[in-house]
Amino acid sequence: MRYAASERLRHPARVVAFGFATAIAIGTALLSLPLATETGHRTGLVDALFTATSAVCVTGLVTVDTGGHWSTFGEVVILALIQAGGLGIMTLATLITVLVAGRLGLRSRLLAQAETKLLGLSGIRRVVRNIVLFSLLSEAVVAAVLTVRFAVGYDQSWGRAAYQGVFHAISAFNNAGFSLHSDNLMRYVGDPWVCLTVAAAVIVGGLGFPVVFELARSWRRPAMWSVVTRITLGLTIALLVLGTVVFTAVEFANPRTLGALEVSDRVLAGFFHSVMTRTAGFNSIDIAALHPESLFATDLLMFIGGGSAGTAGGIKVTTFGLLAFVLWSEVRGEPAVNVGRRRVPETNHRQALAIVLLGIGAVAASTFLLLALTRHSLDSVLFEAISAFATVGLSTGITFDLPPAAELLLVGLMFLGRIGPLTVASALALRRRTRRFELPEERTIVG
Template identity: 45%
Template sequence: MRFLLHPARAVAFGFLVAILAGTLLLMLPVSHAAAESGSLLVSFFTAVSAVCVTGLVIVDTGTYWSMFGQMIILFLCQIGGFGMMTAATLLGLMVNRSLRLRTKLVTQVETHSLGLGDIGSVAKLVFVVTVVVEVITAVFLTTRFYSAYPMSFADAAWNGVFHAISAFNNAGFSIYPDSLMRFAVDPLILLPIMVAIMVGGIGFPVLHDLRMKIRDPRHWSLHTKLTLLGTGVLLLVGFLGLLAFEWHNEQTLGALSFVDKLWSAAFMSVSARTAGFNALDIGLLNHESWALHYLLMFIGGGSAGTAGGVKVGTVVILVLIVIAEIRGLNDSEAFGRRVGPQAQRQAVTVLVLGSALVVTATVMILRMTDLPTDQVIFEVVSAFGTVGLSTGITADLPSEAQVILAALMYFGRVGTITLATSIVLSKRRMPYRYAEEHPIVG
């Protein structure tokens, strides 16, 4: 148990426990539409995908799982997005009105709070934002489903609740086998889901900062400014890129009206960065659009939110490093602030290790299958970025490859958190420094 005292390990272990519990529950006959015991691999893969809020599936969620099974998946998505340690923190606050130091440290890992004094307020903010956004989104979706589509109020309500929770947690699970393609021309379905995705994926530290200083952008933290700037740029790049690459593709945007093209491209740009819903058939996109998705999925969303990827802040810091080097500056600067060397080292480390995981997994799966390289890369990046988009090959992969994807989803969800915190908490002060030398670069 002493091994788990390290806050970062406690977070990773919490996700692992949730996955194992979810696997056992999904294996129960009551979880299946056919009322029989489920496959271990299917249950495990689905549990990992739900807890790691990814959305990759090897069976159809709406027909393979019973109502009970779908509720279990939804609960796992909520736990995975909300965070095991954040939930434990809220429980501790409700019971004891105070937190022990170790609990604060563990929660700080998950929420990326800037100070231990922020833990309680951030945890409460997580709870309030989660409930409010999910309820509002569910009401909008339920109303639209019931008024515009041939379904009972009970079915409309379940569809609304399921997709609201899945959207806010950036999970990408859908009851429909075509995800949201049947609603590609319905902005009253797409817009609420887009808003929920963005609020959940921007990161709770940003939401906390905006809540405290919404009227004074000058005093927003550098993290908030960098995340908002990076998010805006990525959304615009994804939107314009998809319009350019798919405008004349009759199998995707080409068949839609001008306005519907704009809505579908905007939705795909938002979802591609981590949510995993799709309003267009991913398998029919042009290869340029796949390449654009590689970038968006790998970067992901904001830190300490429901999004995956290496995170927007990480990439923006790396861009600032490059700009500073090109300009011959000693420091990486933005908005009148200097980025510390520790943050720079962490950004480089996260990017290198994330890239290494993607490359390694891609090579391993290519050796197991005869599938095209670009499709395998898409699947691997989607799993690592906890996105859940697929060109349609997930169910056709051999079981060994599916296990590799499950491992990628887990590392993509908790690996970077664990890594970053381990670096911080394991920092040592050496009593000496070696003489400096400058190896040749480039």
């Protein structure tokens, strides 16, 4: 029995996949009940499965209107699935980090523990407790702000305002993108209280637990930051600014998106959309009305995603940033990749490359199949595939028109996108082996 348990722990991919699959199965069963719909009729199995997968994988893609189709019971089930998926991915990512550290050599473990303050095996309970408390406290603050705004600014009853505030707070912090409104958050496009509060929750949830807590401990001492924090924070700020500038400039005169708004509201909407491309899935403008340049920029930002060990998806900014440093070092002819005062080992280079190639392959294959299964354009299909893989939830509106086979394909893509990068990275780290001999070296032509 001990041996079997040890073998399961050596393969965290199995634990992660089984946990998420179990949550999806339970969610599908609950959403299939007549009690879960406003009409009292059963939801089709594919739609129930799609919604449960989208909620657990904190994606936000939907095949039915969340606020109109599901009853209060159904909405609470979706909310519980979002919370379980968000907490689950942060906790599992952190615990797998601990497991990986346990398989490292003594010197590497000591260096890692000194750098992150999280990798001691005796501190697992404290880490999990802090993750849960941090998540619930963040959601409570966001819910309070939204509740007051909905009640005071939109004349909603305090009960209704509180319900909507809690729902959107949990959805935002977990980067899920589910909304109770048929137009998502488009009715709040010029409301900074709603948009900036939701955006702040998305950013904090997407940074990742290790980064947030390291910043809380040593925000005045940037020289002490780990490589993960340096890359995550630097790229997050850079991509948010770049996205805001690009979207605002490209859509500034588009009457179907930003053109009809006041100048200040255009900047707010551009910033909000830039934040949401980091796998949050809310939208305050019509995604289908975006110019092709904006759609392409959104594709890129969605694929990159957010921080590691957070609620965001994508290949992660740490992966993208690390490959950028690898490229820069290669261009300069440097033998090692250095970030700040740290040298990044070659194993991390291979892990980052594997995750990127996995993502490109999954998106490419899914786009090809979706083109074969539907009659939608390449722009729309590619956007949908990236949104599903990166667990974003933004859509040009084709999700409602997809056939069952295409919906099932997106279910698999959301599942792969949620657990794929994490499990691949951990599996590669845990499979590290020592070779007792080396084969003769032969250089090949590259490029």
